[in-house]
Amino acid sequence: MSESETPSPTDLNAVTLAERICDLIRENGPTPGHQLSEWLSDIPPIDLWRTCYTSNQIRVRNCARYYLRYDIKRDNTLRLSPSILRDFLTFSLIYLPEQSVAAVEGGTLMANKFRTISLRKLSRARQALLELSPDLQKELNDHCVVFLSGDIAYFLAHDTRRMHATLDVPVNGSDIDIVIVTNHAADPNKIEAIEKEFLKVKRLFLMMPSVREELDFIVKPVDKMLEQLAYRDIHEKIASKILYESYFLMGRVDIYESLMRNLEIRGTRAKIEADFETALVERKQTIRTILSLPPEDSVKDSEVASLFFASQERLEFQ
Numbered sequence: 001m002s003e004s005e006t007p008s009p010t011d012l013n014a015v016t017l018a019e020r021i022c023d024l025i026r027e028n029g030p031t032p033g034h035q036l037s038e039w040l041s042d043i044p045p046i047d048l049w050r051t052c053y054t055s056n057q058i059r060v061r062n063c064a065r066y067y068l069r070y071d072i073k074r075d076n077t078l079r080l081s082p083s084i085l086r087d088f089l090t091f092s093l094i095y096l097p098e099q100s101v102a103a104v105e106g107g108t109l110m111a112n113k114f115r116t117i118s119l120r121k122l123s124r125a126r127q128a129l130l131e132l133s134p135d136l137q138k139e140l141n142d143h144c145v146v147f148l149s150g151d152i153a154y155f156l157a158h159d160t161r162r163m164h165a166t167l168d169v170p171v172n173g174s175d176i177d178i179v180i181v182t183n184h185a186a187d188p189n190k191i192e193a194i195e196k197e198f199l200k201v202k203r204l205f206l207m208m209p210s211v212r213e214e215l216d217f218i219v220k221p222v223d224k225m226l227e228q229l230a231y232r233d234i235h236e237k238i239a240s241k242i243l244y245e246s247y248f249l250m251g252r253v254d255i256y257e258s259l260m261r262n263l264e265i266r267g268t269r270a271k272i273e274a275d276f277e278t279a280l281v282e283r284k285q286t287i288r289t290i291l292s293l294p295p296e297d298s299v300k301d302s303e304v305a306s307l308f309f310a311s312q313e314r315l316e317f318q
Contacts, residue, residue: 017043018055022096030061030095030106033088046308047295049088054291057096061103063111064091066283067154068241068276070234074306077234078279082156084287084308090158117173118157122148122247124205124213125176129250131201136194143186145255147246150177154245164214167206171214176205178217179242181225183255195219225259229268237275240268283307 017040024039025031033052037045052058069081082091093110095103125148129137140146151157157174164171182191202215228239243263248256263269286307290298298304 017047017051018057021048021051021055021094022057025058025094025096025099030093030099030103032090032110033092033094034090036094037089045085045089046290046298046304049085049308050290050295050298052088052094053287059095059097059100059103060088061093061095061107062087062091063093063107063114064156065154066276066280067245068272068279070238070241071306072234076278077237078275078282079307080276080279080283084283084290090160091156114157115155117159118152118155121152121157121174121176121213124211124215125152125178125249128176128178128198128201128205128215131204132194132197136190136197139187139190139194140180140251143252144180144182144191145251145253145259146178146180146249147243147256148176148178148249149242149246150175152176153247164206169206170212171206172212175214175216177242178215178249179246180217180219180251181255181259182219182221183252184222186221191219222255222259226262229262229266231268231271237272241272244269244272 020040021036024036033048036052037043037048040048052060064082064087066080066082066087069079070077071079091110091114093103093106095106129140129146132140151174159173161170161172163169180194198215198217202217205211205213205215225239225243228236229243231237231240240263243259282303286303289301290304290308293301293304
């Protein structure tokens with residue numbers, strides 16, 4: 001081999017990493033990204049991702065669907081969830097070409113796992129509503145609509161353990177996000193009582209070792225929900241998207257159907273879907289950037305930083 005053909009240290013490292021990955025997958029079968037990352041803890045996740053997507057020896061099977069999120073760190077506030085890294089670590093199966101049949105089976109099992117987790121959390125949401133006293137449940141059924149949003153609505157909820165920021169107790173993955181919209185006939189005193197009881201249920205769910213779920217909820221009048229469909233600032237956009245992706249739980253179906261019609265009539269649905277397409281294009285461009293830049297340069301790129309890694313910022317839904 002001539003001097004000009006001598007592979008660079010980066011090329012040699014890439015070859016070595018690809019071989020390490022292949023050896024592990026050959027021995028263990030199709031493997032989730034997070035498991036591979038644990039086995040190769042000396043490798044930065046972005047390098048592991050790059051190697052898996054560029055090696056002609058390795059295949060990646062994705063088991064997620066993407067949905068729109070808003071990130072105040074980005075100029076246009078748009079991103080897709082899961083992030084590129086979370087998609088790889090949590091929702092992808094890494095395998096070799098000869099393991100295709102096993103990868104299809106494993107991918108189905110992985111998708112079913114997240115669906116099962118989502119259904120369990122959906123059941124917890126219903127349990128939370130049933131913890132309310134009968135008169136408050138009647139108020140919900142007579143004058144409110146209750147719907148759920150977030151990971152669970154897409155059947156992508158996970159149960160990766162994390163610590164609660166203030167109570168210092170472990171929490172089982174994805175939050176349970178509940179929205180209650182009240183009509184004009186709702187009793188203000190009963191609505192206030194619903195909020196107070198929900199706060200007690202929230203703490204109960206966090207503190208019970210057999211539950212350990214984060215229950216988030218918001219109560220708002222229908223007029224405010226309709227106003228938020230104007231989709232102007234980030235708070236209105238988050239509120240609109242929560243309705244767009246919602247899963248009906250309880251209460252007045254006619255209120256829910258009216259809100260969904262307004263989402264359509266006011267052009268909000270079209271705006272959300274246009275923003276999704278913009279975020280998808282940006283995600284694809286970021287992936288091309290990661291693959292085209294040297295590894296040491298890609299991690300310094302602001303666009304890569306904002307879309308590859310999940311944002312630590314969080315806006316409470318209004």
